Amino acid sequence: MSKEMRFFIYLIERYAEYKKVTAKEVMEEWDSLGITDFIYDMYELYHIESIENAFEDIDRIILEKKEQSLGTA
Numbered sequence: 001m002s003k004e005m006r007f008f009i010y011l012i013e014r015y016a017e018y019k020k021v022t023a024k025e026v027m028e029e030w031d032s033l034g035i036t037d038f039i040y041d042m043y044e045l046y047h048i049e050s051i052e053n054a055f056e057d058i059d060r061i062i063l064e065k066k067e068q069s070l071g072t073a
Helices: 003-019 023-033 036-040 051-070
Strands: none
Touching (some): 003 023, 003 051, 023 036, 023 051
């Protein structure tokens, strides 16, 4: 397993704890918004900063995607 995949799994699990949901629910949301690959590809940035910064960035990405889908962006 690659270091990127190990970190991605860690990120999903910690984000799920932060949101008080399951990792499955996190993946379902990310997949439905089409952001899973983008978040995975953010390894170089996310693995060197505090995990809370990654959470804030992911929350921002989710909000932007939801606003776009509603046509309010």
